[in-house]
Amino acid sequence: MEAFQNLGFWGTLLVTIVLSALPLVFVLLYALVTIYLEMKVAAHVQDRVAYMRTGWHGVLQPIADFIKLIQKEDIISVAANKKLFILAPYIVFMGTYGAYAAIPFSSIFIGANIDLGAFFIIGISSLVVVGILMAGWASNNKWSIFGAVRSAAQMISYEIPTALAVLIAVMITGSLNLQEVTKFQAGGIQNWLIFGGPLPLLQKILITPFTLITFLILFVASLAEVNRTPFDLPEAESELVQGFFTEYSGMRWALFYVAEYANMFLVAGVAVALFLGGWESPFGSFLSGPIWGLFWFIIKGMVLVFLQIWLRWTLPRLRVDQLMYTSWKVLTPFLFVCIIAIGLILVL
């Protein structure tokens, strides 16, 4: 970013636009890939083959789907609140996409290298809740409002464990800047925060079980944040038809869809940056560098995304009260224990 310091107003504007569009390109490409991946994983897990007709093994199917969605008629039901109905998908997408600003893709590429990166991500992704509530309310459909209210309750509940897990990483690294957190974990796989980070040996051995648990909890909480199985209650198709986007179709629906997939990578990215060494190579300085950094970051993120997909096609769904139970009575207390333990170990 330092390279673009003195470019004048127009130059800065241009650079800003280009730089901020880069993640968008990434998100769209990634969404296509992940939709394909999800369908293929789902199919093979279920002994099927999924798309086979559009291109080699159906690789062009997500694009075909996208074209179809663009062409679809834009339906807004008469009883809907039109303004909010139209606005909601954009807000959801904005909430997700805004958070990409603070995701460190590589040592030289981060949208906005702000010192409060982790904090910013937690804050801005809460905007998604507003969008979802808006969508549910504006649809004027009882199932939609159910989905929206469930979603709001769920996301707000699960922000707590997420924030606490982030807090633990921040305690160890001493920085909220994700770029700094990543750099802290340089030097290979053994220095990742999930294995205690580059601490003295005794501390590292003591801290490792707690960081492992923290990472697990962060992952579970992030599943709930993105409404994935087993926490997909807001859009539980067997109960609420399609939840808050029952009434949406065509491009608006696609926007929700892309936002959901973007969110999947977002939470994976946060977990990677905090606990899995971000863009650092797992082999120390071997295969490291800005481009390799980007590669490692995306690979690590995609592994977590694959894990989410894998879980989705394995597990049944929780009930609302069990969802709350998991958050408040399991994840949060465990994290408190972890915070205290890690704090004590760190001052040791």
Next chain:
Amino acid sequence: MSETKTLPTEYVSHPGEIKSSLGHTVRTDEMIINMGPQHPSTHGVLRLEIVVDGEIIVDVIPHIGYLHRCFEKHAEHMTNYQQVIPYCDRLDYCAAINEEHSYVLAVERMLKIEVPERVEYIRVIMAELQRIASHLIAVGTFGIDAGAFTPFLYAFHDRELILSLFEMTCGARLLYNYFWIGGLSHDLPPQFVDKAKEFCTYFKPRIKEFNDLLTYNEIFVKRTANVGVLPQDVAINFACSGPMLRGSGVNWDLRRDDPYSVYHKIEWEPKIGKGEMGTVGDVWDRHIVRMREMEESVKIIEQALAALPAGNVQAAIPKRIRPDAGEIYARTETPRGELGFYIISDGSGTPYRVKGRAPAFVNLSVLPEISRGGMIADLVLIAGSVDIVLGQVDR
């Protein structure tokens, strides 16, 4: 048969009692929601009018009849008894053989004819294969209701294998018209016995895998245990049958207790719910009863295949079937429970009155009793555990 508790003199349901599954009483404005007729988890065109208090169900009012196809009227207007069988198939399209079995049994009892033993054995094999196929749909879709999609497709794959066996035997995959009055439409094809045995050996580990993947999954257990508890006395009072009744711990199976065909020559036992994960008669119990019944069915099939006698597959019956004037109620154990046919004959070649006592219809009528106080997510599971087939409910 376990002892039944005494009921109050006049049984009235209590819609007023609301207790959330969280344990405390919550009161806010009630909302009426329509679930169905087009809803992913009503298994057809069932409409449930739900009065909810937040997510907690105050009352459920089922509305049925969207799939009413005038079975009884049709049956009265056929030209002979044989023609009713294809219509019987369509009552419960997931377990057509069992429907045929019940109807054919009723007519044969009216005619007072004995069918050859080979026919009885083939009927048992087919009925049990069909029971497995039907239970596979039941547990598979139940998995979908709980949010797990993958077990459903595993179940469907195994079901396809059974359907292929049927197709090989009688040419149809779903609606067979295979049991005819006094016999069968075709004898078994030569390679059937081997293929069926092959299927049995293949299927046993699959049940275990299904159980590991879904039944004993902790999330699934927590979702289903202690939900939709159907007490024994209510189950009997509402004449529930099949896995519904056995799930409530009543040791009752028509195959053993009102014997027909050759079930009495085969070693097997009915499976009942024991409340392993929660209360006796909860949703999980009904699910596990189905899972275990499939294992029993495999046992029955294996024994029947081993004991299959040679012989004719059509008893000597008059060309024109004319039972003496009279009436009969014959019942068999279908995957969903007791299916009875009440047939009145006036001595002509056409049935005067055919009433189908559909187990899904009767089991569904208890739904409001067991779903009050649960959540919407519970209702989905309870409705799934009743295992309704709307074709049978609406006839």
Next chain:
Amino acid sequence: MTAVRIYFNNIWLALSSIAIGMRITMSHLFVKSVTTQYPDVKLKMPERARNRLYVNIDDCIGCDQCSMACPVDCITIETIKSTPDQDLGTTSTGQKKRLHVPVFDIDIAKCCYCGLCVPPCPTECIVMTDVYEFSEFDRKNLIYNFSVMMPQDIEQARAKLKKAEEEAAAKKAAAAAAAAAAKAAAPPAAPPADKPAGAPPSQQPSTPASDTPGQPGKS
């Protein structure tokens, strides 16, 4: 204490059962899929497959048995009696055909594929084939006309039958008149001839109607 144990036990159960589930799904990820790519790959239908009905109209004797057996009334058969001078040939089973079959329609949209029409057929001319792909854009196309009689042939056959019947009726009337006359003449008379008009036709030589056998097909 038990509450604490249950709490941790639940967490353990949840994690372990999730792990078991994930192991199962992962193992299936690398198993060959069981589905077939339908329009490209088709499963072989078994011998007894019951799908589209086919009528070998050459063998049909117009006995109406299949139509009677059908529980959904999807078979419509109309027949015209042949006059004895016509030779309609025999079926492949050697049975003599006595009826013209001007209409043999099967509404395959109504057909329920129960197979009840197949066994009653005395000449085994109605069979269920293994063809299962016959969707149509127009419902009318699902009414299969198996009869191969040309309209003019039908007309001709009808006319012939009518003529024969009329002649028979005339003969009957003449016979009745004769009988009545005889009755009038002699009081202990025979019972009056009051037979229906559709009685067996009389002997009347004429040219046989052209019978055009051909491939039955749908319109």
Next chain:
Amino acid sequence: MTAQEIHDSLKAKFGDAVLDAKLDVMQPWLSIAPDRMKDIAFFLRDDPSMQFDYMMCLSGVDYNDGRLGIVYHLFSMVHRHKIVLKAFCTKENPHVRSVSSVWGTANWHEREVFDMYGITIDEHPDLRRLLMPDDWEGHPLRKDYKVPEFYNGMKVPY
């Protein structure tokens, strides 16, 4: 208990409410006065020697001689005996007392009988049509039923 014994004890207790009986057929049946149906049902369910706790089936029948009827197939899970009860009523005045407070399952069955045969079930808690639409005219399973030409402007016979 055999059908004869059931018949005798009912006769002893309810006297003329048992109108008729046919005990020598495959499934013996008793004919009950329709207005006494409920009392007899309670007796049959609760009497320790009867305990007919399971209603297998409840069907309406049109006998095509001016009579309509409801046939109750009862079964005891405890004693494992069966009995068939019949309640006849006339087409002009079709009334039978409800047994849905005795056997819960009778609720829907009786609604179906009301729907299909037009027999008014007295004291039924929720007597609405079950299978047919609420505004349907006529009772389809009666033998003299004529299919209407139109229903809400839609042609009925397809």
